[in-house]
Amino acid sequence: QVQLVQSGAEVKKPGASVKVSCKASGYTFTSYGISWVRQAPGQGLEWMGWISAYNGNTNYAQKLQGRVTMTTDTSTSTAYMELRSLRSDDTAVYYCARDDYGDPTHFDYWGQGTLVTVSS
Amino acid sequence: DIQMTQSPSSLSASVGDRVTITCQASQDISNYLNWYQQKPGKAPKLLIYDASNLETGVPSRFSGSGSGTDFTFTISSLQPEDIATYYCQQYDNLLGVTFGPGTKVDIK
Numbered sequence: 001q002v003q004l005v006q007s008g009a010e011v012k013k014p015g016a017s018v019k020v021s022c023k024a025s026g027y028t029f030t031s032y033g034i035s036w037v038r039q040a041p042g043q044g045l046e047w048m049g050w051i052s053a054y055n056g057n058t059n060y061a062q063k064l065q066g067r068v069t070m071t072t073d074t075s076t077s078t079a080y081m082e083l084r085s086l087r088s089d090d091t092a093v094y095y096c097a098r099d100d101y102g103d104p105t106h107f108d109y110w111g112q113g114t115l116v117t118v119s120s
Numbered sequence: 121d122i123q124m125t126q127s128p129s130s131l132s133a134s135v136g137d138r139v140t141i142t143c144q145a146s147q148d149i150s151n152y153l154n155w156y157q158q159k160p161g162k163a164p165k166l167l168i169y170d171a172s173n174l175e176t177g178v179p180s181r182f183s184g185s186g187s188g189t190d191f192t193f194t195i196s197s198l199q200p201e202d203i204a205t206y207y208c209q210q211y212d213n214l215l216g217v218t219f220g221p222g223t224k225v226d227i228k
Contacts, residue, residue, distance in 0.1 A: 044220075045207055105169075
């Protein structure tokens with residue numbers, strides 16, 4: 001069965017960076033992409049960007065351009081999302097989700113979420 | 121960016137009622153519109169993709185329709201387990217992905 005298992009909760013200080021991992025299993029990793037979606041406490045869903053595990057192409061939300069980097073390690077079927085220069089409003093649950101390999105489209109399997117807290 | 125609006129923002133209905141949520145895009149998105157269900161403390165779940173296609177394993181009481189800028193999501197007979205927040209989501213290969221603000225559904 002398809003599973004996406006994310007790394008554990010993080011607490012970071014403003015200005016620091018965080019890197020969240022998402023290990024995929026139960027499907028051919030390089031046949032799909034991964035999108036990252038975050039949700040601030042009590043708020044809605046915000047798409048952060050997408051990476052193709054097929055060819056490494058990326059598409060980042062304009063709001064996060066320059067602060068976010070998404071990568072994959074096909075040898076371990078793991079996707080990573082790094083967010084830099086953290087601010088208090090980056091406090092959120094971060095989700096990875098399986099997506100299309102060619103472009104971001106729809107998200108059929110999701111990780112369990114990783115809470116990132118940014119606080120001094 | 122393509123902006124998405126949803127209405128209503130919340131609703132209360134009785135078990136067995138027909139529930140309808142609308143989603144409007146700020147520009148023509150063809151049928152590039154998906155619907156998700158999110159229960160508290162859980163990851164979202166894909167219900168409908170490409171406006172009207174039911175995801176595998178999703179009960180047939182859920183349905184979607186529309187194209188262009190106006191879309192509708194319907195629960196034909198509300199069940200207690202349908203209590204959740206529902207989000208629409210559009211995708212565009214140049215402009216990226218946007219979610220609607222969500223509609224919270226509960227039981228009257």
